[in-house]
Amino acid sequence: MGDGAEPGVGAALVRRLLAAQFPQWAELPVAAVGTAGTSNAMYRLGADMVVRLPRAAGAAADVVKEHRWLPRLAPRLPVAVPVPLGLGTPAEGFAWDWSVHRWLPGANPAVGRGAPDSGVAVEDPALFAAELGEFVTALRRTDPADGPPSYRSEPLPDRDAATRDALEALRGCVDPVAATAVWDAALRAPGPAGPPVWIHADLQPGNVLVDGGRLSAVIDFGCLGLGDPAVDLLAAWYLLPAGAREVFRAAVAADDAAWARGRGWALSVALLELRNYRESNPRMAAIARHVIGELTSDGAGGGSTRLRAGPVTAPRPACGPTRRPAVPS
Structure with missing residues (x-):
């Protein structure tokens, strides 16, 4: 196809869609x-714009949700979010709704010590942690009236079978004893004390932008909705080094129960991602492996470290045959 596209999608299709539905941008x-x-x-x-074409039906369902809710949430958030500019409909052989957004400047943050091409190093992790906490807190405090359930709205115990199945499939590349200890502690923690709140639910490196060393934007709100506030605590292990996690924890006022559930969410998501993508998406698999390493080496409270996980590098060979997770990650 010659334009870095995947099968069935490419710049030529984008041009046809624009010409048919947004001719003011077609040239x-x-x-x-x-x-x-x-x-x-x-x-x-x-x-200054970007076109997003869903790769699957599930992602297509998020297009309309983002168009409805992001313009309402954006004024209440401390950093930029991708407010939609245009909602496209199925045409030209493309089966789903699609969207045009304002292009947001910035780059994804590096994970851990990271490979040179893994993202931009954050020079002040404590400041970054505080800014992440400010975003999470502002989102939580937004009026939840009529909000949809998050993609990750289920109670954490509902993920037990799928999480243990993923852990079993990953024996040989994950420490099962340490990972099980993290998971069991999360399941023992009391559930949320209040009603569901707005959560992003996918605060991973690919969904955060930094510019000039500061958090500049949060993107990809496909998992957006109402849920347990602990879901967004997964950012502590996906985005932050150990030394900055307490800054984030204080910023979001996470008690011991929420922090334990947050560790469980991070572990469950990372295990399912590693199992699902360790052959098909090396970058996501490397991030998931890093997160699991952080969780299984940082002690029960998630602050002190006994063993530092290594940098995100090229993934190890797949450990056993790939099996699809019982539930989405």
């Missing part, structure tokens, strides 16, 4: 944007 240059994400193919449109 702007279109270029594929490389991403490790699994939900959308992205195309830079001119200098």
